Amino acid sequence: MNPIKQHTDKLRISGLRPTKQRLAICKILFDRKETFHFTIDTLKKIVEKSNFQKISTATLYNTVHAFEKKGYLKQISLKGNKTYFDTNTKKHHHFFDEDLSQLTDIKNENICVKNLPQMPSGKKIKEIDITIRIANNNQKQKSN
């Protein structure tokens, strides 16, 4: 099946009309092998470059949040003021390269946390986020 048809179906199934803006965004987000990590403004640049026309910031926020709500995107926990999204919605963790401000998925699916402490009573684990912050070898190491 061709990708446009796939995206159209996916949107319709989700109760979202397949508009040309949403299809352009789908093409960029989901027609790729590797997972994609992005902020709204990087996505905006890419959409506008690939489509040769402007797209409203509000549309990008609307669409990305709609996709997140439908489970097609995940928001990522990070220091800093900008929100990052991830096209990989499976349970997984991240490297964050401090030199490049760049996220990558941790490939190893066996990574896990050992010696988990007891939960506060009545509470249940919803999610575990692990971020491994990395940087060039030659920079000063954090103490402790």
Next chain:
Amino acid sequence: MNPIKQHTDKLRISGLRPTKQRLAICKILFDRKETFHFTIDTLKKIVEKSNFQKISTATLYNTVHAFEKKGYLKQISLKGNKTYFDTNTKKHHHFFDEDLSQLTDIKNENICVKNLPQMPSGKKIKEIDITIRIANNNQKQKSN
């Protein structure tokens, strides 16, 4: 030694003048047994309540950033637009209670990550952040 003197010394050693604003902030941040997790606006409220006078937002940002740079505070990785700080600067991890938007330190110091993947070449681990997101038992569990 009395705490005021301690804070005065700490500030002077760090090359920061012990002003009354900085001492008020020190008192709130460091005169406590438990670690303290806060945002700028919660800190502002507490400072103003305990001192019976207003403090400028700019001063809070300046001071908190100065303390962070000196290693007396740590910024915390989290989803969302607000920056959280932590008075515990040792290596440790967090629970984040989604119902209360509240952070707590994970007491168990033996918590660790197993099966770490290989680093990208030339890069070194700076820090590992683990956040365990928790919520009441009765709420819907995330799929996958």
Next chain:
DNA sequence: TTACACTTTAGAATGATTATAAAGTAAGAC
């Protein structure tokens, strides 16, 4: 083709954070 609900959009509004520049203050020299 029409009608209507859903979308997109520009621009305004909001909220967190940072910059600015003027007034205030700590601290060492005298």
Next chain:
DNA sequence: GTCTTACTTTATAATCATTCTAAAGTGTAA
């Protein structure tokens, strides 16, 4: 103690990400 100077605080403006609003545009089912 007084002066001087560099460091601080402050109110306010500026910036940046994000959300809101309401008007114009568009997909879809009848």
